[in-house]
Amino acid sequence: MILKGIEASRYFAKPDPSKAGLLIAGADAMRVALRRQEVILALIGPQGESEMRLTRIPAADLRKDKALLLDAIKAVGFFPGPRVAFVEDATDAMAPLFAQCLTEWKPGDAQIVVTAGALTGKSALKTLFDKAPNVFSAILYDDPPSREEIEDTLRKAGLAAMNPDAMNDLHLLARALDPGDFRQTVEKIALFKIGDPTPLTSAEVAAMAPATIETELDELLHAVAERRSKDVALLMRRLEGQGMLPVTICIQALRHFRALHTAVSDAGGLAAGLQKARVFGPRRDQMQRQAQGWTPRGLEGAMTILLDTDLTLRSASRAPAMAVMERALIRLAMMRR
Numbered sequence: 327m328i329l330k331g332i333e334a335s336r337y338f339a340k341p342d343p344s345k346a347g348l349l350i351a352g353a354d355a356m357r358v359a360l361r362r363q364e365v366i367l368a369l370i371g372p373q374g375e376s377e378m379r380l381t382r383i384p385a386a387d388l389r390k391d392k393a394l395l396l397d398a399i400k401a402v403g404f405f406p407g408p409r410v411a412f413v414e415d416a417t418d419a420m421a422p423l424f425a426q427c428l429t430e431w432k433p434g435d436a437q438i439v440v441t442a443g444a445l446t447g448k449s450a451l452k453t454l455f456d457k458a459p460n461v462f463s464a465i466l467y468d469d470p471p472s473r474e475e476i477e478d479t480l481r482k483a484g485l486a487a488m489n490p491d492a493m494n495d496l497h498l499l500a501r502a503l504d505p506g507d508f509r510q511t512v513e514k515i516a517l518f519k520i521g522d523p524t525p526l527t528s529a530e531v532a533a534m535a536p537a538t539i540e541t542e543l544d545e546l547l548h549a550v551a552e553r554r555s556k557d558v559a560l561l562m563r564r565l566e567g568q569g570m571l572p573v574t575i576c577i578q579a580l581r582h583f584r585a586l587h588t589a590v591s592d593a594g595g596l597a598a599g600l601q602k603a604r605v606f607g608p609r610r611d612q613m614q615r616q617a618q619g620w621t622p623r624g625l626e627g628a629m630t631i632l633l634d635t636d637l638t639l640r641s642a643s644r645a646p647a648m649a650v651m652e653r654a655l656i657r658l659a660m661m662r663r
Contacts, residue, residue, distance in 0.1 A: 328456050329464040332474040337462065338364045339482075343408055345462065346431040347438030349416075349455035351445045352466030356506045361466065362412070362441050369410050369437060377405035381436065385415040388423070396427050399435045409436035416442045421450035428458055471508075476500045479509065483516040488526035495531045511535060542568065543575065546655070547582045551616040555659035562652045572651035573639045579655065580632045582613075587625040589617045628658050 329337050338361050341348065348365060352358045370379045381398040388394050398411035416424070427438065438461070445452045445465065455463035471479075476497055480486075488496075500508050515534045519526060546561040565575065592598050620628075635654040639647050 327462050329462050334464040335475050346460040349440045349463040351442040353444040357466045358441050379409045381411045383413045411436040412439045416440045418450040421454050471500050483512045491528045492526045492531050495528050550655050550659045553659050558655050572647040576636045583628045586617050591622050
């Protein structure tokens with residue numbers, strides 16, 4: 327049986343112990359590992375591994391000795407309680423072996439948890455777990471987590487009280503970070519808020535969020551929009567050292583100034599314009615201050631400079647690309663109010 331979306335997330339948190347097993351597959355090894363850990367913990371509890379109720383079977387070992395899995399399923403544990411036989415990095419070649427073990431599985435045997443990499447729609451392993459009546463399959467894709475999945479992660483960490491801006495910031499953070507990094511960030515925020523009954527704020531989210539290359543780029547764009555021309559060269563050197571491409575900087579700068587233009591031009595005012603441009607949290611407050619120093623005409627001139635720079639970067643020009651980008655940003659930072 328197939329599990330998808332929030333249904334899969336709920337099953338990972340509370341798996342059915344009466345079923346024979348579960349297949350978790352996906353191209354992102356971190357996503358698969360996190361879900362596998364969650365399922366096994368829910369099945370055998372925090373003491374399960376120390377009580378030897380978890381048997382780990384690498385796929386390489388199972389290829390050499392096909393009896394390992396069935397022996398682990400039928401073994402009687404020294405400690406009472408549910409048991410799990412975990413097979414890591416399974417492949418389609420093992421589908422017949424899993425089919426045999428599922429046929430011989432009986433209630434009371436160890437539950438089978440299998441992980442695999444990216445599987446095609448016609449994968450023999452996926453087909454087996456999709457169609458067998460007493461097992462489940464969950465294929466994890468690299469799509470951003472849904473709102474329900476993010477809220478489920480927050481709820482598990484004990485984060486219930488938060489203002490709407492903080493929730494929007496966490497949603498944006500979930501899309502920017504890897505699943506493991508986002509989970510660690512949420513746990514860090516939850517520890518920070520222990521004993522604090524006040525709602526989580528955007529400033530607290532920003533303080534706890536890990537620094538990324540996107541953060542460095544935002545700092546550069548804020549410096550340009552705030553006309554801090556002296557800071558541009560240093561910030562450009564940092565991004566260049568991290569491997570950021572000039573054309574990427576140009577695209578992000580154009581988005582930043584388009585958002586400012588939307589805010590300045592909106593008939594409902596700056597706040598309504600920034601909301602329409604989907605700018606939230608501390609970044610919204612900073613961009614609101616920046617927008618007060620620009621006119622629609624000035625922002626149109628800034629976007630023209632960036633469009634011309636983008637064409638130059640994509641052309642056959644022999645001019646150093648990073649120098650061209652830096653010169654354009656300094657021109658923007660030195661534009662008159």
